[in-house]
Amino acid sequence: MNIVAPTLEEIEYVIDMPEVSYSPPAFTVTTVPIEHNLCGALVYKAYYDSTEIAADEEFLSYSGSGGSLTAEFLDKATYGYLIDTTVPYSLTAEFANWPSATNPTVSTSTATSDVLYLDPCDHLTTFTPATQDNIPDDTYSGTEFSWNLIEFTVVPTFCIPTVTYTISNVSGPSLLRTEPNGTHDYTSFFTNYDLTLDSDSTGPADGELLVSASQSHYDNQELAPGTYTFTLMCTDQKGNSVTTTFTWTLLDPCLNPTIVQYEWDPYYLSYTISDTVYVPYVSYTWEPSFCRQTMTYT
């Protein structure tokens, strides 16, 4: 005659989350030499941290008679100290008609496991990106544009300080003039931002990205005209991340330039058949002046 305990699972409870119930497997009875149930039913007791628990307890409740165990709601403010700790719990069984107190040799059995208290900021209930503003279009004016972070939705809200932001990728148009349809990774170019919300006073403001494009960026092929897609990544303290994007478009300032021809004094443009004269080159200006230009005569 033997009472066989089941294997109990670890009860994981995330602090500040709703209660969690667990129904443990049943204890079984084995008999020899024959199979029978002459010994009657089993009775159970549950223990939390070595203290017998009842139906309605502060940490772990027990419905009794082999029923479910319930890890009760614990708010973070009061019970945050439990995060990342384990507390043992157990179930014992014995025959109702043959209590061990009066039958020292009778079979009893105990199954043990733990209640593991988890960090709610590792188990966000809501973690979604917020739509970000795009940066206004520019034509390499040199104007500095300020983009400001719109924080993602993080629940529980007390976990907001635990998430971090970064611009994980910036993809833009190809730098190569010969590859108008290609792309280029500009991540290392756009680094003038502060997405650490720590109220520091250096560099850009918290949550701010500063960008600018000048003529030299165009000339030196550091920023090509086209749309730049910034990938904004938010990561929780457990390493889970969500992303969203925003864009910045640089327009080609050399598209449809302004060409103004300079008119020479007609005296210089008349030729009387006689000898060699030199006709001045046609003079003109083009805007923006940093655009490349070539001229051919016909």
Added chain:
Amino acid sequence: MKLPDGSHLTERVTPINSTVNVPTYYDVPQTNLLVQNITVKNPCVDPLYVTMFQDPTMPVPYDYEYVIGSPPTQIVYINFEPLILISGEFLPENCGTVDHALYYNDTLVTPNSLTVFSIPGTTTLQVYTTDISLTHQTGIYKI
């Protein structure tokens, strides 16, 4: 630039087209046509290059006297060659031949003129008249 001598002699305006290409960042050509006109002038009508004038040291005959009714009298009215000033490399021959016209009292003199008429193919004029009313009158001829 050097244009051929001669061919020409009519002032004209020749456009010089210039194509300016201001490509986009991705080398997409954007061409603009600029036109600059050069005016080719005729040196034969430009006093800077060709000037014809009378040599003051070789005056034409003047104060010639004719007695009315006397036989026709011939006068060589051109005894000089016009001088031509030349500027630069231009050759005056390209302006063609020099032509003359004779006027008497502001009227073109022809072989059929009266009183003063020309002899075809020469630079000679003749004077002949029997009109006594012309006595003591002065006629002015010019070339």
